Amino acid sequence: MMMKWRGWALATGVLAISALAQAAPPTPAMLSNACAGCHGTNGGSAGPSMPSLASQSKEAIVEAMKKFKSGERPATVMGRLAKGYSDAEITAMAEFFSKQKLHATTQTLDKAKIAKGASLQESNCGRCHIEDGKEGKDDTPVMASQWLPYLQMQMAEYQSGKRKMPEKMAEKVKPLSGADLEALLHFYASVK
Amino acid sequence: MTLDRRSFLKLAGASAGAAGLPLIGRAAELMPKSGKRVVVVGGGYGGTIAAKYIRMMDKSIEVVLIERNDHFVSCPFSNLYLGGLLPDLNTLTIKYDKLAANHGVKVVQAEVTGIDPAAKSVTTSKGTLTYDRLVLSPGIDFRLDEMKGYDAAAMEVMPHAWKAGPQTILLRKQLEAMKPGGNVVISIPLAPFRCPPGPYERASMVAMYLKQHKPGSKVIILDANPDIVSKKGLFLKGWKKHYDGLIDYRAAKKVTEVDTGKMAVMIEGLEEVQGAVINIIPPQKAGLIAHAAGLVGADKKWCPVNPTTFESTLHKDIHVIGDSSIAGAMPKSGYSANSEAKVCATNIVALMNGKEITEMSAINTCYSFLSAKEAVSVTGVYKVNAEKQAIEAAAGSVGVSPDLSEVEAIYAESWLKNILTEMST
Numbered sequence: 001m002m003m004k005w006r007g008w009a010l011a012t013g014v015l016a017i018s019a020l021a022q023a024a025p026p027t028p029a030m031l032s033n034a035c036a037g038c039h040g041t042n043g044g045s046a047g048p049s050m051p052s053l054a055s056q057s058k059e060a061i062v063e064a065m066k067k068f069k070s071g072e073r074p075a076t077v078m079g080r081l082a083k084g085y086s087d088a089e090i091t092a093m094a095e096f097f098s099k100q101k102l103h104a105t106t107q108t109l110d111k112a113k114i115a116k117g118a119s120l121q122e123s124n125c126g127r128c129h130i131e132d133g134k135e136g137k138d139d140t141p142v143m144a145s146q147w148l149p150y151l152q153m154q155m156a157e158y159q160s161g162k163r164k165m166p167e168k169m170a171e172k173v174k175p176l177s178g179a180d181l182e183a184l185l186h187f188y189a190s191v192k
Numbered sequence: 193m194t195l196d197r198r199s200f201l202k203l204a205g206a207s208a209g210a211a212g213l214p215l216i217g218r219a220a221e222l223m224p225k226s227g228k229r230v231v232v233v234g235g236g237y238g239g240t241i242a243a244k245y246i247r248m249m250d251k252s253i254e255v256v257l258i259e260r261n262d263h264f265v266s267c268p269f270s271n272l273y274l275g276g277l278l279p280d281l282n283t284l285t286i287k288y289d290k291l292a293a294n295h296g297v298k299v300v301q302a303e304v305t306g307i308d309p310a311a312k313s314v315t316t317s318k319g320t321l322t323y324d325r326l327v328l329s330p331g332i333d334f335r336l337d338e339m340k341g342y343d344a345a346a347m348e349v350m351p352h353a354w355k356a357g358p359q360t361i362l363l364r365k366q367l368e369a370m371k372p373g374g375n376v377v378i379s380i381p382l383a384p385f386r387c388p389p390g391p392y393e394r395a396s397m398v399a400m401y402l403k404q405h406k407p408g409s410k411v412i413i414l415d416a417n418p419d420i421v422s423k424k425g426l427f428l429k430g431w432k433k434h435y436d437g438l439i440d441y442r443a444a445k446k447v448t449e450v451d452t453g454k455m456a457v458m459i460e461g462l463e464e465v466q467g468a469v470i471n472i473i474p475p476q477k478a479g480l481i482a483h484a485a486g487l488v489g490a491d492k493k494w495c496p497v498n499p500t501t502f503e504s505t506l507h508k509d510i511h512v513i514g515d516s517s518i519a520g521a522m523p524k525s526g527y528s529a530n531s532e533a534k535v536c537a538t539n540i541v542a543l544m545n546g547k548e549i550t551e552m553s554a555i556n557t558c559y560s561f562l563s564a565k566e567a568v569s570v571t572g573v574y575k576v577n578a579e580k581q582a583i584e585a586a587a588g589s590v591g592v593s594p595d596l597s598e599v600e601a602i603y604a605e606s607w608l609k610n611i612l613t614e615m616s617t
């Protein structure tokens with residue numbers, strides 16, 4: 001028992017030293033992994049109302065987080081969570097998610113609507129939502145393979161005026177019917 | 193460090209006794225260790241994620257996940273089943289086959305009976321395993337000595353349903369079988385306990401069911417705490433809106449004794465309350481294995497850990513995450529366990545590769561349902577205050593919903609889908 005006691009004292013001495021060891025600032029992965037409980041591992045969401053962040057544009061994530069933080073974009077949990085991060089941390093997380101592989105969602109989409117959306121997208125949305133929505137100009141979000149229910153919820157927020165549409169987008173959306181918009185969302189959700 | 197010599201010796205004895213073997217080393221070795229190995233105990237919100245993320249970050253580390261069941265049932269959302277919003281527990285249940293196939297986690301279904309921190313070995317019902325580092329995520333256990341008469345037999349009469357599974361089904365059956373007009377008693381222990389808003393969400397869900405199916409019935413909440421512990425304003429608002437007169441909330445009523453014969457609970461020997469259905473949420477502590485392994489601190493309830501690595505401050509190379517750990521300002525929730533597991537995994541991989549450890553960054557996000565279509569949330573971003581060596585919330589990140597919200601109920605469902613998918617794929 002005496003031996004054990006000495007061994008224990010020695011072990012705690014070692015622990016006391018290791019507790020003081022310096023830790024490096026959080027890496028992009030350390031910051032981003034915490035988001036994955038809601039947004040899926042590496043930002044690939046399995047929940048239809050929760051956007052995938054994998055392969056999202058860095059600028060779009062930074063812009064979204066800034067607007068969540070300031071309250072400009074309507075939010076529930078994101079308005080509060082965004083306040084927990086510095087601008088540098090937000091940029092690091094945005095870069096992390098932008099580098100992840102596009103998450104292919106398995107969802108039921110309407111083929112006729114996809115076809116209609118495909119015919120509408122180039123002339124109406126293609127200048128900013130480039131490459132069939134797989135890329136975005138400046139801070140335009142990537143739309144490809146996003147969950148349809150999430151896209152529909154966002155479009156509803158735009159149309160109710162809760163979320164402010166960028167001016168260029170508002171111009172393009174104005175002449176489109178509700179059915180046109182629905183078709184466009186089906187199209188973008190279908191792009192792999 | 194907080195242990196005096198006497199209690200250390202006692203713990204050492206308890207540890208050997210718990211193994212039920214004369215010498216742990218003599219039990220048959222289950223899986224001989226060749227390279228670097230982490231053993232993870234507990235296949236819930238914390239353990240699955242720790243196992244998966246270690247493998248995602250370093251394929252050269254062998255990870256063995258030990259869990260006594262072949263499946264796991266989520267506590268989050270189990271109150272919705274009690275309220276009748278879910279037909280069964282299937283959507284709350286995960287298995288481990290994909291975690292094994294996708295990440296090479298070796299899943300062993302066995303009961304852990306002892307841990308020898310000096311020999312770095314774990315004794316299970318199927319044999320022993322040695323480790324380089326051990327992650328314990330055993331969830332909670334109950335302080336039954338603080339509630340007279342509440343034993344295993346009493347749990348079958350007055351279910352706790354605070355570990356989801358058969359207990360949850362039993363409580364639901366009791367609610368269904370109850371005669372209209374009967375009262376449902378819910379007893380809440382002193383904080384801290386698993387899922388701070390959980391008991392109040394449960395009261396909401398039970399009241400919803402009673403309102404629809406049991407005219408004349410109500411919920412009596414006996415709360416040991418001086419007030420509602422979490423999301424107070426929102427619960428009171430929801431109760432007034434949906435269940436006015438159906439929830440009788442009584443603060444500072446600590447249940448200290450149960451009488452299954454009389455279907456009654458006693459409050460500190462002063463008052464007796466009867467119920468047709470009685471749900472005892474008992475006072476809580478770290479999982480029993482953490483006690484047996486000598487990982488519990490001076491409070492005799494929870495495990496003190498280094499806030500950056502979640503390594504026990506009492507035994508080297510053993511990390512404790514989730515409900516069992518003392519994680520500063522982080523609540524004991526499923527999301528906290530998920531986030532802590534990733535912090536722990538990151539730094540275990542660093543330590544095992546002789547690399548610098550990384551400061552922790554974690555999140556908690558929890559939803560509670562007030563009605564079939566409305567939910568509320570609580571959030572927080574957590575970091576270590578280097579001076580105090582304690583986990584604190586980042587300014588502005590902690591808060592609750594401004595109001596009951598239908599959108600949050602929709603988000604909550606995706607929360608469940610994502611977090612369970614993360615744990616099981």
